[in-house]
Every structure is written in C-alpha cells, then in structure tokens.
Amino acid sequence: MGMKLPPIAAIRAFEAAARYQSFTRAAEELGMTQAAVSYQIKLLEDRIGVALFVREPRQVTLTAAGRKLSPKVTEALDLLGSAFVEVARKPELHLVISTLPTVASTWLVPRLPSFQAANPEIRIKLHTSNDSIDFAREDVDVMIRGSDSVLPEHEVFSLFPMEYAPVCTADYRERHAIAHPADLLKVRRFGAQSWWARWLTGAGVENGSDDRRMDLVIGVQTIDVGLTLQGQGVAMVMPIFFADELNSGRLIRPFQHIGRDERSYSLVYPKSRRQSRKIRLFRDWVVAEAEATRSAFAAIPV
Structure with missing residues (x-):
C-alpha cells in the first residue's frame, strides 16, 4: 500500500507554492495566510522527512526533492480535478x-x-x-x-x-515583370521580415538578408494574403494554409524555392x-x- 497520503491541504499548499516559487502568491491563490501555507508545507516536510524548499530571506526555492515532487503533484491534482468535472452533473x-x-x-x-x-x-x-x-x-x-x-x-x-514561400496573383507577377527572385526587392512585400530575409538569401539574392525595407508588417498571414489577392503586392506565407487559393489559381507561387525554419x-x-x-x-x-x-x-x- 505504501505510506498513508499526507493531508490534502498540505499537498495543495505545496503544489501552489512550488508553481509560484512563493508562499505569498500561493496563499493568495488558496485564500490562506502566508503563515498557514508555511505551516502546511512544514507539516508535509516533517511527514515525509525531506526538505522541499530552501527558505531564503526574500524568496523560497525548491530543493532537488521538491523539484522531483512538484510536477507529479500538479499532475495528480489536475487529474483529480478532471475526474470531478467529468462526473459532475454538468454534461458539457x-x-x-x-x-x-x-x-x-x-x-x-x-x-x-x-x-x-x-x-x-x-x-x-x-x-x-x-x-x-x-x-x-x-x-x-x-x-x-x-x-x-x-x-x-x-x-x-x-x-x-515552418515552410514558407512568396505568393501573389498571376496578374501582379506580369504587371511587375517578376522573373527572378531579386525582382521581389522592387515590389511591395508583406509578411515576416525574418522569413523574407531567409527566403531571399536561400534563393540566391545577394544582400537578401540585409534587406530591411518592408511595406507592411502585420503578423497575420490571412491579412497579408487578402492584400495580395487585391493585387497590392507579394506575401510571404506558409503555402499549406492557402492550398485552396493556389489550387484554384487565384494565387501563384512565382518561384519554387521554399524557406525552411527549424x-x-x-x-x-x-x-x-x-x-x-x-x-x-x-x-x-x-x-x-x-x-x-x-x-x-x-x-x-x-
């Protein structure tokens, strides 16, 4: 059977204090005083015969035993919480x-x-x-x-x-005579600057990684594609998310080179x-x- 389970109040105090690395913040979460949290953790340490925290003047840090115990206790309490939620009357x-x-x-x-x-x-x-x-x-x-x-x-x-490539409309490519990767330096571009720099360098464009001129950095590929579909420029995106637009021909990839990220x-x-x-x-x-x-x-x- 193993040792008898310590009191749940002590276990909860330890779990919260370990998560925050603070008796004060654990006390706030649990609606207890800091002294009560400290007392419960001391009870637990006395019970198992091992120190779980190093108490310093302005902070507490977990000992090696505390670090080993912490994730298992969090998992056990989460599992217990889930069990009650799943059998509670509320079906959803x-x-x-x-x-x-x-x-x-x-x-x-x-x-x-x-x-x-x-x-x-x-x-x-x-x-x-x-x-x-x-x-x-x-x-x-x-x-x-x-x-x-x-x-x-x-x-x-x-x-x-993370595999990315420039996309635009066929009409935009024609109007701006985009025939070589370096031609992209002359047009309006949308998307992550780091992706552009890496893609241009990988496609053999000299000074591609030094290129800092971006027309619009929004950080949402769907918005960048929306502008591109209106014929406003070229967007650097992950093509897998725009398979429908590429399949239908509403968007094209002017170059086959793919930028890759680790x-x-x-x-x-x-x-x-x-x-x-x-x-x-x-x-x-x-x-x-x-x-x-x-x-x-x-x-x-x-």
Missing part, C-alpha cells in the same frame, strides 16, 4: 484552445465541426493570439504556437513544419494535464487532421 466539458490567428482562420475553424460532431459533450472556446500562454495563470487548456514558445514542462506535438507550428499543453480526456481527444484528432492536410498538400503538383 469546455475545451479552451488558444491558437495563432492564421491557423485559426485558414485551417482549424473550418475543421472544428468534425471534432464537435464526434465529441458533442465537449464545447470549444477558441482564443486567437500571437503571444505565448502561461498555463498556470490563464484559463487555457491547449495552445497552437511556434515551437519556440515551448517550455520543458510542456508536452509538444508538431503539426506543421521551428514548427505545434500543439502544446502542460505535461501535468496529459491524462485529461478532453485534451487527449483533441490531441489525437488535431494531429491526425494535420497529417492528412500535409499528405494532401504534398500530392498537389507545384
């Missing part, structure tokens, strides 16, 4: 997804009805943002972000490698919540959808 579970605006509008939103049809008990709340999410402080279950937003305590599933767009959530049923259902679905999208896109003749 809310899944809060935070995603990049481009991924939401071009790819995720059109596909979500199929997830909802298969899982009618789960209600989706979708937030869009380019900023990274702090799961400890925000009411978000999963996020889709660039893999550079990932921390060691996150579980990560790559969805789309990052990817990934599904991310805390390792402590990996047992959550709603997260597992969404993870399995979204990973399969992304794989199907990549396969379909690879089959399109360029």
